[in-house]
Amino acid sequence: MTASIFIDGVAGTTGLEIRERLERRADLALVTLPEDKRKDAGARRHAINAADIVILCLPDDAAREAVALIDNPHTRVIDASSAYRVANGWTYGFPELGFDVAGATRVSNPGCYPTGFLALVAPLVRAGVLPADWPLTVNAVSGYSGGGKALIARFDEEQDLSFRSYGYSLAHKHVPEMQQHAGLAYPPLFAPAVARAFRGMIVEVPVPLAALSAPPSRAAMLDVLHATFDAAPLITVHDDQPDELLMHRDAAPNDRLDLWVFADPAGRQARLVAMLDNLGKGASGAAVQNLNLMIGADPLAGLVY
Numbered sequence: 162m163t164a165s166i167f168i169d170g171v172a173g174t175t176g177l178e179i180r181e182r183l184e185r186r187a188d189l190a191l192v193t194l195p196e197d198k199r200k201d202a203g204a205r206r207h208a209i210n211a212a213d214i215v216i217l218c219l220p221d222d223a224a225r226e227a228v229a230l231i232d233n234p235h236t237r238v239i240d241a242s243s244a245y246r247v248a249n250g251w252t253y254g255f256p257e258l259g260f261d262v263a264g265a266t267r268v269s270n271p272g273c274y275p276t277g278f279l280a281l282v283a284p285l286v287r288a289g290v291l292p293a294d295w296p297l298t299v300n301a302v303s304g305y306s307g308g309g310k311a312l313i314a315r316f317d318e319e320q321d322l323s324f325r326s327y328g329y330s331l332a333h334k335h336v337p338e339m340q341q342h343a344g345l346a347y348p349p350l351f352a353p354a355v356a357r358a359f360r361g362m363i364v365e366v367p368v369p370l371a372a373l374s375a376p377p378s379r380a381a382m383l384d385v386l387h388a389t390f391d392a393a394p395l396i397t398v399h400d401d402q403p404d405e406l407l408m409h410r411d412a413a414p415n416d417r418l419d420l421w422v423f424a425d426p427a428g429r430q431a432r433l434v435a436m437l438d439n440l441g442k443g444a445s446g447a448a449v450q451n452l453n454l455m456i457g458a459d460p461l462a463g464l465v466y
């Protein structure tokens with residue numbers, strides 16, 4: 162059966178990449194609005210209610226507005242925004258962490274930074290290998306497409322801009338989902354940054370092992386991550402400790418998530434590191450993966466890994 166899909170926000174950074182991943186598929190009928198109607202509430206209401214699944218690639222307020230336009234029981238939603246990531250009645254769209262996306266009617270895609278953070282931390286906290294009440298920090302650097310059209314335009318205009326450190330309000334919108342879905346007692350202290358690369362992301366969680374009352378070994382942390390993700394085709398847990406991890410300015414899109422555990426030989430300190438494409442597993446790839454699960458398609462259809 163062909164599923165009808167409406168991407169609301171298809172002209173944006175995330176929406177365009179979802180469309181590219183879906184447009185050649187024979188099992189889907191993509192519904193699009195003409196350019197002059199794409200922000201028209203009446204046209205959007207009609208398209209949303211006619212679709213089997215609507216994928217929202219909008220700012221948070223516009224995503225809430227789109228959900229409020231649904232007036233039928235059959236339209237299912239995948240929301241790429243941060244509007245519903247800790248909301249009751251919504252399923253967090255991270256199937257590899259055990260969330261039941263296939264049966265859900267309202268799915269909230271994880272944020273790009275939380276995708277890396279949660280893959281590293283949630284399994285270790287669940288397994289009791291990291292204490293839930295440890296005050297974790299997370300340092301991350303993203304490609305500038307992570308900020309959507311506005312940040313892309315800024316990096317295009319300000320050619321001298323090479324690096325942007327931000328999040329100094331200590332109230333980044335990704336912190337609640339990181340805390341809730343990792344099961345942490347305290348919000349992680351989040352230090353994000355943007356580099357002059359279009360896409361890509363490195364997310365790091367430093368762990369001062371020697372300060373823990375029961376410090377886990379590197380092998381114990383790797384065992385938990387392997388047990389959690391070895392059956393997940395998009396996620397790779399690496400056993401090596403490379404000297405460097407690199408982002409490239411013009412990297413090709415991908416929907417993978419790569420994880421490493423670095424530790425010193427004495428096991429006193431560790432650095433948990435995730436690499437992903439903010440527009441891949443961090444946004445558009447995750448939306449396509451969740452769509453596949455919701456309609457019972459090949460779980461990897463349309464994905465690059």
Ligand SMILES: NC(=O)C1=CN([C@@H]2O[C@H](COP(=O)(O)OP(=O)(O)OC[C@H]3O[C@@H](n4cnc5c(N)ncnc54)[C@H](OP(=O)(O)O)[C@@H]3O)[C@@H](O)[C@H]2O)C=CC1
Nearest residue numbers: 170172173174175218219223241242306307309310439444
């Ligand atoms: N970029 C990324 O790496 C990631 C993004 N996300 C989330 O995905 C969502 C989309 O982000 P992104 O694609 O980067 O953002 P963009 O700014 O690139 O795109 C947003 C799109 O939404 C359109 N839009 C805004 N308001 C409305 C409205 N009322 N009705 C219809 N369309 C509207 C915009 O129109 P116009 O073109 O006219 O401005 C634009 O095309 C956001 O919630 C973002 O936080 C999540 C994970 C990663």
Ligand SMILES: CC(=O)N[C@@H](CCC(=O)OP(=O)(O)O)C(=O)O
Nearest residue numbers: 241242243272273303307308355
């Ligand atoms: C580089 C950059 O600006 N990134 C965005 C987050 C991108 C993203 O993940 O969007 P969601 O919030 O919908 O998850 C930011 O920090 O606000």
